[in-house]
Amino acid sequence: MPRIHRSKKMAMAAATIAGAALLLAGCSGDGDTGSTGGDGGSTGGDAKETITLTYTSILPESGPANQAFKVWMDEVTALTDGQVQFDAFYDAALCAAADALECIEDGRADLAFDTPAYSPELVSPNIASIGFQTYDHAAVGAAINELVATDDTIANEYAERNQKILFFGAQSPAVIGFVEGTDLTSVNDMDGKQVRAASQIGTALSLLGVSPVSMAPGEVYESIERGVIQGVVQSIDVYVDLSLAEVAPMIYSLDDAGAYAVVNFGMNLDKYESLPDDVKEAIDAASAKMIDEGVYAQYQNDSIGHACTSLKEQGATIQGLGLDADGKAWATAATERLVADWKTQAEGKIADPDAFADTYFGLVQKNVTGDAKTIAQICDES
Template identity: 35%
Template sequence: MHRRRTTGIWIAGVAAATLALASCEGGVVDDGADGGGGGAGEFTLVLTSPTMSDQHPDLHPWMEQITERTDGRVQFETHFDGSLCSLADTSACISDGRADLGFHSSSYNPAEFPITEIGSMPFQTSDIQAQGLAMQQLWNESEEWQAEFDSANQHLLFFSPVGPHQLTMAQEVDSLEDLNGLSVRSTGGQSINLDVLGADPAAIAPVEVYEAIERGVLDGASYPIELAAQSQVAEVAPYVYDFGEHTGSMVMMMWSMNLETWESLPGDVQDVITEVSEEILDGIVPDYAVPAIEGACEAIADAGGEFHPIGTEEEGQALEDEALPQHMDQWTGAVEGGLEDPQAFLDRYHELLEENASGDQRTPGEICREHLG
């Protein structure tokens, strides 16, 4: 069941059906009548996120605007901090309808979202505003990519870019070479980078990092700065290194909705959700991401963290020269059968990155050092 998008807006065909009262496992609650293309009906959407409420400064205005522009017909029942679904389970929760919509990353489900993993490929860009817009536009253009979400029983709402990875280490390191032999928590493409440097990448959940470092099982962790702040890991790993200055962005989060839920919503409600999503994404970095990063910087500093660059430009280039071919081989192999021409797809991605350049290439580490003085 494929849905064409027109003029850059991904509005699905509407299922002419009456929505039933949702079960306790989630699903839309329709408090009104007709769920067809008209304006009748009221809807409560169950939202899940593995992170805390204050990690989503873009989400709150998104929900508020949707509720306001639908005259209160759309409300949200929110479950944060993994209270409904864990990070690793969020995609499955959306697909099977335990939640109507949620926040997750393809890096935790690469087999389901191999094309989407283009947003997790490092050495492409440090401009996360451009990255979010480029990925959204490319998704709008690509029926093959849209089909990937259809297969997962999900509808993409909007991409939510996060800054390049930071390393939070229990001991000081002076260069990328110093990571050799150290055990570092990582996921996705970062594991390849750390392996190239001789580190031992460990794929463990963010909630387990603090204790693992405290017990000496891990020497440090690699993840977006917002997760570092949330986990208070700077109490046991106070040395925060700007690994992203060498790799660029390598994490792309996203908000998506259960496909059946989406198709059950009236057309005018779909229009509002789409319009608000586009507006949020247009300014997601300056309006929401940068203030969130600055708040994370303060929280990490309050916990005893110190922000430092790491390695030289030459070390970073050597890492890219060895690691990027591995990332490319992994991605092109994963999308075989899903994309007719992976190279053309990647070339178009690069074109859109250039077209959407925001002029702000700062990494979270750079933002922290500027913000904290």
């Protein structure tokens, strides 16, 4: 198990709200709550010197993303017979969301949870930030990992930022929540509403007349409470973490938008290259196992069911929205807009943007199993 750190600010907040995920806090690491050893020194005798790697995440330790990455860390430790240990910083205790890319690049952290959506300058991985393909999040995660394995474009772009990709994952499809009394029967009913929505989904919602507002997730609760915004787009597990059902209990699954948020776990490239060959082999093997066994998707699936139960216990309603004529029209218009925007950004940076995009979208469809359910369907069964 890794040594754990959380920021004092986030630890205090956790006493009143359950894990304020994605809070854009500044860098402020302390709060050691336990140790497994692995202090970077010699273990004595003929044992190999302990290697301690630092991991940073903006998310709470208990969230599905970090629980999945613990599987990876434990696998590396096991494959190296305990030689590699980890020092884990959660709740933005070391680096804020906006700094995650730079945090790995400059070596403040050896490993990090990040999402391409926070770094729009990274063109190639943000092809996977375009939704409206499927609500099968496992298919999206499998597609981006397969693209990395068969095309060097994404790996090379990260390498330019001194980062080695370990593996990608896809978040569960987002939900959109509104204040009490917001009854929707069509996606067009969102016209005129101010909603906290980030990156590409904000652009897509603007086509419906929604005014997307950018703000840190930790600011959303109060902004809804004060009437600054009427709704929020968020993954369902983070919706629970931020206690948003208290102020926005009318929840709808955006079924046409589907899965559009991918995350990546990366490592400082210089640090990776400096490691002994057997340790690098262990890291690569652990990453391959995460991909081959779909570990990230499994944790996402588990979190959806738990979140559904928790939200219903709080009195929230979760309904489907879309998958009708209005939803399909929105999906068509949004896909055209988002793909066109991405290709414009990719000009001069990717050799053939059209082919790259077609390959990714083809991989998504290849990995769709037909067994996936919408968030509303899962909640109905929970």
